[in-house]
Amino acid sequence: MSRRSAGSVGIWAEMQRQQQRQMEAEARRRRDEARQARMDQRRAAQEYREFRQGEARRRTEEIEAQVAALQGLLGTGCQAPALRVASLMRPEVIAPFDPGPLAWPVRMPDQSQYQAQGGWTASRRAQAQAEARARFEQAWHAAQAAEAQRLQRLAAAQQEYERGAEAQRAEIRRHNAGLAEVTAGVRRGEPDSVVEYFSAALYASTSWPEGFPRQVAAAYDPAARQLVLDWEMPAYDVVPEAKSVRYVPAQDQDKETARPVSQRRALYREVLAQSMLLVVHQLFATDEHGVLDSVDLNGFVDAPDPATGRRTHIFLATVMAQRADFTGLHLEQVDPVSCLTDALRGQIATRPDQLTAVRPSRRPQDVGNHVVTHGGDEEPDLFAMDPIAFESLVADLFRAMGMQAVTTQRSNDGGVDVDATDPTPIRGGKIVVQVKRYRSTVPPTAVRDLYGTVQDCGANKGVLVTTSAFGPGSHTFARGKPLELISGAELVDLLHRHELRGRLGEGSRTAPTQTPPPAPGDDHNLLGMTWSGSVALDVCALVCRGNRVLSEEHFVFFNNPRTPDGSVQTEQAQAPDKAAIRVSFDALPREADRFVLVAAVDPEVNPGADLSGFTDACIRLLDPARTELGRLEVSDGRAGETALVLGSFRHRPNNDWDFVLGGKGYARGLEELLQDYGIEVE
Template identity: 65%
Template sequence: MSRRSRGLVATWAEIQRQQQRQEEAQRRAWAQHQREQERQQRAAERAAARSRREQQAAYRQRREDDARRRTEELDRQAEALRNLLVTGCASQAFNPDELKRPERVEPFDPGQLGVPVPMPDPGAYQPRQGGWVLGGSRQAQEQARARYEHDWHAAQAAEAQRQRQLAAYQQQYQRWADEQLAAIRRHNTEIGELVTALGRGEPGAVVEYFTAALYASRGWPDDFPRQVSASFDPAARQLVLNWELPGQTVVPEASAVRYMPSADRDKEVRRPAAERRALYRDVLAQCVLLVLRDLFAADRFGVLDSVALNGFVDDTDPATGHRAQVFLVTVMVSRTDFDRLSLAQVSAPECLVDGLRGQLSDRPDRRAGVRPARLPGEAGRAVVSHGAGMEPDLYEMDPVEFEELVADLFRAMGMQAVTTSRSGDGGVDVDALDPDPIRGGKIVVQVKRYRNTVPPSAVRDLYGTVQSTGANKGVLITTSSFGPGSHAFANGKPLTLVQGTELVDLLHRHGLSGRLGAAPRPAESGLDEEPEGEPDEATVLGLTWSGDVALDVCALVCRGSRVLGEDWFVFFNNPRTPDGSVRMARGSGRDRAAIQVCFERLPQRSDRLVLVAAVDPEAGPGADLSGFTDARIRLSDPAGTAADELDVSDGRTGETALVLGSFRKRANGDWDFVLGGRGYPDGLAALVEEYGIEVE
């Protein structure tokens, strides 16, 4: 019994030891697991801290790089100001031949009218089994032959119509080209007459020529003002002029930019006041010397013996507190004295004051003025002024201000003129009355602040307004240009078309200001501009439908349900987008309307091209879309090769505008067509308002 008892005790003790060993192993494993987790957490924290330090370092580096770039830009601006005279003297002197225009016009481009209508291929009409002679059923052969003959006659009729339209368009072009060439020759003749009068020393010709030389100077910075008043004293052979100088803001207040990491902001280091004042004074002296250089360099006819030049800033006179011209520089210099100078080597202030005995304000920053040696009015001749103040950009001007400017122009021309209210104006922007008893009468004026060529429909609209209001004349004024179709329609009618360049000239001639801004100007040719890119990049969306309803087909380039801007709404009065990626096109073959699209060139921010159709209220007054049936959009290349056809919804009674569908951009860059169908009883205006376009 005792031996068995000892065995049980030993067994029990062994079990206890095993349990203790297992528990100890579990405790060690758990402790190891805890240590491993702590190690991983510490490693993650170190990695996160390292990543934060790297991100902070990268962020700081970016901010410091940005501050350095801004500092370098400030240095470049200051260096450009210091070298203003040297840079200007390196530019080519003005040549009167630059005023002449080359005797060439835009070549004739018929576009789609120059592409013959393709004739149907007989092979495409043969029955599936056999041909017209052998095999197949006789009925199938007759049906195939009938389809072929029908399509052949239709193609022949379309080709005959194309040839008639092409001939008419070529006649329009030729008339327009002859008018353009005649205008160029008249302009060049006037330049020749100006040069002849200049050689005779006629004061008007002298002033006109030398002010043109100053405006055409390639050495004068674009952002500097160009306001001038001038007259010519023929007895002294002296040109007397006032020229506007840049204000002190032309010199940057900051000399450097520093990034402050502790505050996480940029700090501009102010340029010392003495340095800024000295640099501004140097800029004024350089400007005056550069103007003198441009004048004497342009005098290829020996007209000028001397120049009296006064430089002013258009600012507040500290003595009166009123806006006035404060003269900061004045000099009277003979050609002989000026020719002795080596402008590339001089110190501008010393040259002006000591070398030419001129006056330069000691404190131009405080508008401490000088007394002009001679003013233009003292030359005993009429004073000609150009460019008063910074001329407004007609492209960017508020529409109401633009209409008021046009009214001011008519008033400056001796007429009575008022702008109309923004609603209910009947298509009239300015009402004018010419008091002349012979050629005068009521004039209705429309203004189009366009960048693209004005379509002929706008000219037709103006003519309708002239007839409906009983006016004697209609004037259409635009910041862009007119095509040959517009000029052909206006020929022989009481209509006057004024394009952008002519408008600017009229404004200047009557003491008003305006410019066509830095953006590329519309082509002076008047022909529709072709979009950038190769023609084969484009897709033609041709619309066909049954019924006699006349439609206007339009397109909106959108992001979501909002159009990118008014310029991105392509319709009869805006025939193309600013980048030319979408434009109106001529329908070919069966197409009754067409729009040409370069999908690859649509703006990156756009994701939708919406196609809409609306009843033309002039061609079909009172009509609705009930006659718009069996409609399809035919996709083809510019050569007319069809790629696909898309069905669109039919119109409904009472609706006058319809969303045909939209091309929507997928994530991979492809464009898919989504069928529309929503109609609008209130017409195109109600439709486009939903896409964010304000309709007056």
């Protein structure tokens, strides 16, 4: 008994020792993990500190680079090539016709591949030969039909290419003729041509940094051979307020070292002087025809008047430069302020940061022939209105509608032109407004950008105001989102309802109810179709009123490649699209209120196929340069169906078109579908 007891004690003691060893091992593991965690934490803290210090250095380098660019503005600008009319001329170079797969003839069947099979008796051999001959003839006729269809499509594609190429050549000729006309007017010293030419030179200049304004009012005095200009200058905030940035680890914050006020003011004054000299330099350098003997230039900023608080033009610099005096200067080596005030006897505000104004010697309105005019007793043309004034007008409209609204700074505005607040409880809140003074349709990318701005700013709503209109892609994207799109016609109506003034182009006080349709090809969209699967489809279009096509000629497919007015045409598809339709929505017939897209299995290519292989389909909305503006998803096909309504673009009361998804399928193919739309197929 005593030995058994001792044995039990030994086993128990061994178990205790094993448990003790496990506990010690676990304790060592925890100590090692804690030590490793402390090391990782110190390493992470070191990496974080180095990252923040690197970011602070990067921000300092950006500030220094910005200051260096401002200090070298005149020298850099003088090295840029001057505008020459010859560089604006477009060569009549048109891309050659590319038929794509249509260039390859359909392979004809080889009769040697259709030999009689079997036949031990003469009658059976004759029957087998007849069957082989019948198979060959059937294949030959099918290939002949496919080749005829290819040739027909190739001819249609060639004809469409020729129409497009001629339209491009005509546009190039109009462009070059316009340049030639302006150049001839400049040679003759015609004020309108001179002003247009030199204003374009300033606008097109590559010398100005991003964010610098380019607003100009100009007039030409032919008797004095003098160009008189008001030119907008950058505001005081163009000079960085910070001098450097450093990271303070104890506070885990970046700390900016402020630039001394005297240094910032001196640099801003230097920037203004450089800008004045650079404008005069560009004008004389662009004067190929020697029509300028002098330039009278006034530099202003658009800012609130310190006395009244109202936004106005405050002139900070002025100079009258004679060509003979100016061309003798070595601008790369001068002190800009001394050159402007001493050598050219101009004026510049001593404290431009405080908006102390100077008095211009001569203004464009003293001469006439204005390039930029707005206001007065006449209803202002929104197209011709100065961009800043247009933004202010939109802000006035929001205020007239009972909201608080202010225009933003022109630089670093984060994509917001007007900040508005609707004080209405529940549905009110912050509104960001973007303003697009366009003549052509606003692309959907602008609407998507506005949506991103709304999200970034945490706003309740985004409003996009334009002088033109919005296409189907824009309305499709905006649906269901906190976005509101205001077209030009709606803007004019809102202005007049709130006793404000504005019109769209020449004409009466009120905007036209419908924009005159452009000529086909001037403003159009391409609708490209993509899908998965190998099924061959014919994509067709119907121009309808309600559920009835306007006429058989308004059913566009490969045998009728365009409507009578050319507003809808088949187009040669380019990858990744498998089919394409070209449509000018503004040029569709007035009675049309629907534009329907359909797809049907090509029975000659895929006999017996259905739409079960038609998946992952979408319509790509493209601009004339084939840049993608948006995508419209469509329904997949179903087994047993051979034709499908992809969707329809529907005309809305505001003259825009939006997309409504289709999905109705037809078992008896295109024939049954067309009967639904009023076309009898024989």
